[in-house]
Amino acid sequence: MRRSRCRAGALLLLLALAGSPAAAQPSVVILATTTSTQDSGLLDVLVPLFEKRSGYTLKTIAVGTGQALVLGARGEADVVLVHAPELEAKYMAEGKLLNRRLVMYNDFVLAGPAEDPAGVRAVKKAVEAFRLVARSGSRFVSRGDNSGTHTLERRLWKLAGVEPKGAWYIESGQGMGATLVIANDRNGYTLSDRATHLAFQRRLKLAILLEGDRPLVNLYSVLEASPSNGPRVNAAGGKAFASFLVSAEAQAVIKTFGVEKYGRSLFVPVAGIRFLGGGLRPPSEPPPEIAPAGYPRRRRGWALEGRIPSHDQR
């Protein structure tokens, strides 16, 4: 008797679930993005706005940039919001991802123990700082997860002429927050995006030892999945979200996001920049007026190092 009641309960639950919107309609757009956009809370503000404006339902899958790009290229996601220009260029060249548009930037910082055993405070260049960390054998905690941050870190090691290997080099295999906590715990250096460092600041002893160097610009772009990636790619939906991110409305939201909580904005909107033949031109209207100290200033001008395929967009 009791068993049949139990079974009826299970069936009821099953019916309750069947009643909820389970299967995806073509009105669903899948966004694959890096964890920092979700962890900062920015998407919690932008996504509902997009859904209201467009009528689409957006599903955000927050993974590392490397995985987000793979999901987009495999046709599992319709649009990606990522921050690894070199990797993005590769997928663009393969024709898997289309119409790369800049959305916003913030910057990376080199955080480490306040005593600074490697002495990186004395230098201004990230590459030199990396060299000093390696030379002094100070501990460095890497994310090791193919994320955008990890991609930049590997590039800096390469530029520094260092093969990061050995007991001093730790790969956490985790997100930025967890990696910061490990670096804090082990008295190590780590490369972090500013937003996550801000969010964890309260709980960390780690100090920002280097910032403001040009390669530390953290540039977020939106890319649309090619309809040829698979029969179920919602290309129109992906394009709608990408266009929304660079719209005046979304850019205005990005500009002020974080001010309330941290007293400074976390991202600087830069939609509409044209980038041609490997260089990035500063926006016609200087956005960094509300940018925190240490952000690249317009007057200095800044450009991405390495080649970006020339790509024109409105």
Added chain:
Amino acid sequence: MELIWEGMAQALRLILTGDPEVLGITWLSLQVSGVATGISLLVGIPLGSLIALTRFAGRSFVVSLINTGMGLPPVVVGLFVSIFLWRSGPLGFLELLYTPTAIVIAQFVIAAPIVTGLTLAAVQQIPPQFRLQMLALGASRVQLVWMLLREARLPMLAAVMAGFGGVISEGGASMMVGGNIRGQTRVLTTATVLETGKGNFDLAIALSVLLLVITFLVNWALTWIQQRRRPS
């Protein structure tokens, strides 16, 4: 230590104020894990009983498979279910990935071997004389199985608890196949991972406390059912 008290206080606050987002996440957790456990029972009890009561070639191999399945790592299940449900996967046309149904599927794969294995063990431990006696008293096959299940109900409630406990506390598979989408597939475990990633440790602790309290309450209710008619 201070952080833990903060978390506890926040958990209490969230429960008392009935924060709609936390309530939604909690309800979805219960719903998904409840349905997954329910379906596992529908499949696992008959299957476990069948294997317990029959002898066939390769039986010990099947039993070993089930016993291995009882320890399936949730992330492995998450990975394989994801691959099947991907748009490019064999079941992609169903468009189930990143829905609560996908989490139910993954959790079912995790819970079904647990329920099957524990049912198997429960039915098998009934002395064979009991079966002979029932048959001698003229019981039909259906009646026999029914009596056996009644006899094994105490350990089988343990199967329910183990299955439910296994899936509601699991985060890896839910994250992979559900995607932790706000308002759609965010459950207590994946919300805890997210809040930890955000550095909101107090909220993460609060969600963990909530998860523990719910798991305890469900198990308490089941234990009460299990123990109330225990022959003393």
